[in-house]
Amino acid sequence: MNPSSPRQQHAIGIALVIGSCLSLPFGAAIAAQLFPALGSWGVTSLRVSIAALVMLVAVRPKVRGWTRRQWIASVLFGLSLAGMNGFFYAAIALIPLGPAVAIEFLGPLVLAAVLTRRAVDGVWVGVAVLGVALLGIDGMIGADALNPLGVLLVLVAAGFWAVYIRLSARVGEVTSGHDGLSMALVVGSVALLPFGIPAVVTVAHEPRWLLPAVLTAILSSAIPYTFELAALRRLPQRVFGVLLALEPAFATLAGFLLLGQHVTPLRLLAVALVIAASVGTTIGSRRTAPPTTGSFPAVPD
Template sequence: MGVALVVGSCLSLPFGAAVAAQLFPVLGPWGATSLRVVIAAVLLVAIVRPRVRGWTRKQWTAATLFGVSLAAMNGFFYAAIDRIPLGPAVAIEFLGPLVLAAVLTRRLADAAWVGVALVGMALLGIDGMIGADPLDPLGVVFIVIAAGFWILYIRMSARVGALIPGSSGLAMGLVVAAMLLLPVGVPTASIVAGDLHLLLLAAITAVLSSVLPYSFELAALRRLPQRVFGVLLSLEPAFATLAGWLILGQDPTPLRMLAVVLVIAASVGTTLGVRRGRRRDDASGPFTAPIPLPD
């Protein structure tokens, strides 16, 4: 179940980003980020109805830091894909969870699959540099910053999942992110107020890029170790390449397709390793997926 949730997130996120890119000419990347997060926060609060009365200081701190990671990760990611293609952008951003997976891995097999995924990421990056569409340096800086906040997102998502039942932590994290992005979001309100097409695109983006994937990932992190979660996310560059091709007309090159094959191989290898581990643990006792949490 945990693996299926991560795959669902990997499918949803890049297609949401491809839809969001169509908002950039009108709203800009930060305006699109703000509108998406605000809509997602409103939707999730209405659905979840979080009961925050009685929350401890630890719970509020976790939800707040989670919101900070959401605002920064998404803002810098959208600023990057406004300048560089979607596939290479996701490949470079994946350095964040790859580093986390490498740091947290405890088995030689896990480290080997991280290495395979890293080779795939490198090929995607090389393809972006030597292809017909060279990478914009500022866009690369933005996506590296996003990668750093992706690490914080994974860590805080695990902590929120451990400390706060259900999806209340996610809902309040989105509220925090929406408040942080409000200064850049206010000007966009007047632009989209009378444009149903922009509102529809923003709503689709909010559902595909926030509500569905973050709900899936929060649930997945309750079932999988962070290091396994990080490598499974290597499916995302593959789906980002597909979304870029289908929606944005960014044709995949042979080098990019080879990278996708390596990425999928790493994901399949990690998944099989988790299942074997569960079977071994079932033979000796209940399986628990340890999730190291920050102090």
């Protein structure tokens, strides 16, 4: 099979989204253990700042000669990253990881529903909605009650997540390689700097917090954002949005393994539903793969 064929590019895009879904919740679980010492917004600032440094060293973005259009896209992308991460971390300081990710997923889920064009996609979105709803119900009636403020914060994060998907695709259109992502992380780190200064002071006095902060940055920022930006160059946004339904499943697993959060039968049923929705959408999109690499022009890596 030709590596540059549309079908091969489609398969690579699917694998990249799954890799992102695996990385993000485990990074969030590590981050949650830092909240008592550094605060949720402090951890967010450190995470984005460290990820920005890693990307600057690895990518060495070439921004000389960038147009106003490229700068605007990257700046807006960076602000969406800062908002999405900050509000989500503030939320998981108050509510369990699995339900938080499930509720946050409403952002890309609504986006996927808006962008869908086939009736079968609407069915799979409905299945994913049911799974997300069951995760929310499990959080309300189970051992871990949902804090109303935490729910409000994660709903704000959900809105930023939907904006992030749109802007990520836009950055992929107007910039090459990972230059746009690198500069977006720099913008996000500057926006979060007021929250990061106290966290840096704490880490300076207690260096034991540095390693988990670095792991959080790599697992929750550098890896998933790189994977997602590459995936959006290969997949339609509607397919990308519903594939992210896998993330609540991996968040439930990360919460169980790293944070000792309970996994109930209702939560397992919800996980099965969101996985079914993801698989159904993936199979359907592969069968109808267009003769291009996605809804947006591919940009050379």
